[in-house]
Amino acid sequence: MARRSKPLDRYEEKRDFGRTPEPAPGAVRAASSARFVVHRHDARNLHFDLRLEIGGVLCSWAIPKGFSYDPRDKRLAVRTEDHPIEYLTFDGVIPPGEYGAGMMTIWDAGEVEPVDAAYYGAAGLELGEIKVVLRGRRLRGEWHLVRTSRGPEGRGAQGAGDDAQRHWLAFKSKDRYAGPKRDSAWGVSLEGAPRKALPRSLRAMTARDEGEPFDDVEWLFEMEFAGRRAFAEWHGGKARVRGMRRCPQSVADGLSTLRAESALLDGVLVALDEHGRPDAALLAEQLTARGANDDVVFYAFDVVHLDGFDLRGLPLTVRKAALRTLVVGEAGVMFVDHVIGEGVALAEAVSGAGLRGMIAKRAASAYRAGVSEDWLRVPVEPSRDATRPIVAPTSMRASAITNPDKVLFPVDGITKRELIAYYEDVADVLVPYLAERPVHMLRYPDGIEAEGFYQHKAPDSPPDWLDTIAIPRSSREGEVVHAVCNSRRALVYLVNLGSIDLHPWLSRIQHLDAPDLALFDLDPKGAPMSDVVTIARVLGEELRAVGLRPCVKTSGKTGLHIVVPVAPITGSDVRLDFDQVRMFCEAVARRVCRLLPDIATVERQVSQRGGRVYVDVQQIRRGQTIVPPYIVRPVLGASVSTPLHWDEVVTDLDPARYTRDVVRARLAEHGDLFASVLDNPQDLVPAIAAFDQRLRGA
Numbered sequence: 188m189a190r191r192s193k194p195l196d197r198y199e200e201k202r203d204f205g206r207t208p209e210p211a212p213g214a215v216r217a218a219s220s221a222r223f224v225v226h227r228h229d230a231r232n233l234h235f236d237l238r239l240e241i242g243g244v245l246c247s248w249a250i251p252k253g254f255s256y257d258p259r260d261k262r263l264a265v266r267t268e269d270h271p272i273e274y275l276t277f278d279g280v281i282p283p284g285e286y287g288a289g290m291m292t293i294w295d296a297g298e299v300e301p302v303d304a305a306y307y308g309a310a311g312l313e314l315g316e317i318k319v320v321l322r323g324r325r326l327r328g329e330w331h332l333v334r335t336s337r338g339p340e341g342r343g344a345q346g347a348g349d350d351a352q353r354h355w356l357a358f359k360s361k362d363r364y365a366g367p368k369r370d371s372a373w374g375v376s377l378e379g380a381p382r383k384a385l386p387r388s389l390r391a392m393t394a395r396d397e398g399e400p401f402d403d404v405e406w407l408f409e410m411e412f413a414g415r416r417a418f419a420e421w422h423g424g425k426a427r428v429r430g431m432r433r434c435p436q437s438v439a440d441g442l443s444t445l446r447a448e449s450a451l452l453d454g455v456l457v458a459l460d461e462h463g464r465p466d467a468a469l470l471a472e473q474l475t476a477r478g479a480n481d482d483v484v485f486y487a488f489d490v491v492h493l494d495g496f497d498l499r500g501l502p503l504t505v506r507k508a509a510l511r512t513l514v515v516g517e518a519g520v521m522f523v524d525h526v527i528g529e530g531v532a533l534a535e536a537v538s539g540a541g542l543r544g545m546i547a548k549r550a551a552s553a554y555r556a557g558v559s560e561d562w563l564r565v566p567v568e569p570s571r572d573a574t575r576p577i578v579a580p581t582s583m584r585a586s587a588i589t590n591p592d593k594v595l596f597p598v599d600g601i602t603k604r605e606l607i608a609y610y611e612d613v614a615d616v617l618v619p620y621l622a623e624r625p626v627h628m629l630r631y632p633d634g635i636e637a638e639g640f641y642q643h644k645a646p647d648s649p650p651d652w653l654d655t656i657a658i659p660r661s662s663r664e665g666e667v668v669h670a671v672c673n674s675r676r677a678l679v680y681l682v683n684l685g686s687i688d689l690h691p692w693l694s695r696i697q698h699l700d701a702p703d704l705a706l707f708d709l710d711p712k713g714a715p716m717s718d719v720v721t722i723a724r725v726l727g728e729e730l731r732a733v734g735l736r737p738c739v740k741t742s743g744k745t746g747l748h749i750v751v752p753v754a755p756i757t758g759s760d761v762r763l764d765f766d767q768v769r770m771f772c773e774a775v776a777r778r779v780c781r782l783l784p785d786i787a788t789v790e791r792q793v794s795q796r797g798g799r800v801y802v803d804v805q806q807i808r809r810g811q812t813i814v815p816p817y818i819v820r821p822v823l824g825a826s827v828s829t830p831l832h833w834d835e836v837v838t839d840l841d842p843a844r845y846t847r848d849v850v851r852a853r854l855a856e857h858g859d860l861f862a863s864v865l866d867n868p869q870d871l872v873p874a875i876a877a878f879d880q881r882l883r884g885a
């Protein structure tokens with residue numbers, strides 16, 4: 188006779204609590220208030236585990252693609268075994284070989300509020316429909332889970348049997364938080380912000396005066412709008428401007444559209460004249476007028492409190508990222524944008540727009556009451572014929588282009604102006620792959636059909652805003668000053684010199700001897716693309732089999748690049764050096780060549796390759812470089828090194844079709860497919876151990 192199943196049987200069956208650090212199940216307890224946790228589970232396939240407190244256990248769903256605030260994105264959520272309540276605070280590494288091996292980190296946690304008893308608890312599970320309001324640091328508002336096949340949930344739903352019974356969809360309900368695709372309510376996590384009540388009284392942070400505009404990447408710069416400084420509050424469905432008896436209707440309307448139930452914004456009330464310029468007299472008139480005052484706009488430049496979290500201790504850049512998403516920007520509340528690092532260029536734009544100043548703010552600074560060294564007011568002389576419109580700083584085109592009509596790709600007819608326009612469009616995604624690394628240039632000042640030349644050193648007498656690093660030569664005396672491309676402005680400057688593509692090191696300036704990227708370069712030299720694809724897929728499988736999550740992109744020429752971002756050894760700052768990373772990659776490359784001896788080789792000499800694809804790991808060396816994603820290559824067709832989904836790595840893959848326009852469209856559709864290279868560096872040490880075992884087992 189079958190033993191009667193207890194709620195956590197499935198959980199217990201799958202685990203050996205002598206080996207995994209996960210909690211053994213304790214007593215099943217009913218709780219008065221429900222909680223939730225989302226684990227980011229870096230297992231063989233990265234996924235997000237949503238766990239809701241129901242009936243004294245954590246009902247769990249694995250969501251491979253994570254969450255989206257776009258209600259149209261209905262994400263597969265696979266019901267997995269219930270977990271014990273103790274799992275709410277579990278955070279750790281499940282060792283290789285154990286069930287669910289990999290890093291489990293808490294991605295979000297908070298309270299759950301059922302929307303209706305019929306759609307929660309045993310009733311909701313039975314019905315196959317759960318509706319909850321989540322109150323976390325990333326997940327806010329109402330979420331909806333629906334089982335794809337109706338009918339009572341069997342034991343299959345607990346992880347045994349029938350797949351269809353386990354498949355649910357998770358999606359955002361339409362509410363004030365819904366909107367463009369993103370995985371967190373405000374685009375960033377509020378991790379580190381304490382829960383606090385809305386402060387009743389608050390003193391504003393203010394700037395001290397400073398003379399000249401300056402450039403500094405640790406600072407951001409905002410236009411200064413003349414008007415009345417104020418805190419605007421949205422709380423309990425009510426809008427108000429602190430210190431004013433009546434909130435201007437336009438501002439109240441704007442506050443009611445915020446992506447929050449409660450927010451306290453710092454900013455300036457401004458009245459704009461018919462040219463869209465701030466007008467102090469008009470403001471005074473508007474604030475005293477009864478009735479309509481539609482011309483008053485609240486320009487928000489900071490958020491100090493948000494949905495029960497006190498944000499004052501978070502870095503300004505995090506507060507502004509949250510503010511940008513929070514402010515919908517259609518009505519009487521507008522977001523004050525900024526530029527990072529480029530104060531001199533913004534001063535010119537401010538002057539041209541007829542404004543009188545800008546505010547420089549230290550990017551990492553907390554919000555502190557009173558006069559602060561972290562905020563500086565920089566007065567600007569308005570230019571006499573202030574005819575330029577007030578533009579958002581991020582749309583500023585700062586650098587001058589020389590010879591913009593120079594044709595760099597004669598057959599394709601692409602000019603320098605068009606190339607730079609592309610780089611300006613993709614700068615936000617491209618610059619992070621260049622930043623903090625010495626960069627080598629391959630310059631084609633007269634276009635790709637003329638002679639090009641490599642240049643390792645920064646241009647002579649570079650502008651003072653261009654970051655550089657002096658690195659001692661390995662072979663002889665002296666040092667080489669390399670450019671470091673840390674900004675859109677630097678990117679445009681370097682491309683303007685005729686560098687069509689840029690080649691950053693595999694290590695960063697903070698630790699030049701330790702790579703944070705591992706690169707497998709599949710170089711066909713005449714071998715068919717179908718062979719490159721076969722090798723890429725096998726190599727991808729090998730890396731995944733030892734717990735890594737490789738990314739793949741076209742090289743922009745004929746090959747493919749497989750990249751694994753390398754983290755310091757878990758729990759330390761210790762990094763593997765180039766030799767250690769290369770030796771591991773070489774072992775993997777050799778194994779792939781043994782599996783595919785007819786098409787893959789680690790032979791460097793072209794004459795010895797016998798028409799096979801070269802699996803090259805020799806660039807994993809100090810001073811060698813990588814082609815970053817989104818870079819245009821100096822080849823016929825001006826193809827771009829383009830990140831791919833693994834399921835796009837198929838036999839009819841054609842790297843030449845990835846042109847600038849295709850890349851722009853893909854970025855709009857998929858976002859940055861290489862983002863995990865920046866966000867999720869991986870510890871190679873467990874992978875090296877697992878690969879050793881795999882070799883011995885094979």
Ligand code: MN
Binds near residue numbers: 228230234236249287
């Ligand atoms: Mn999981």
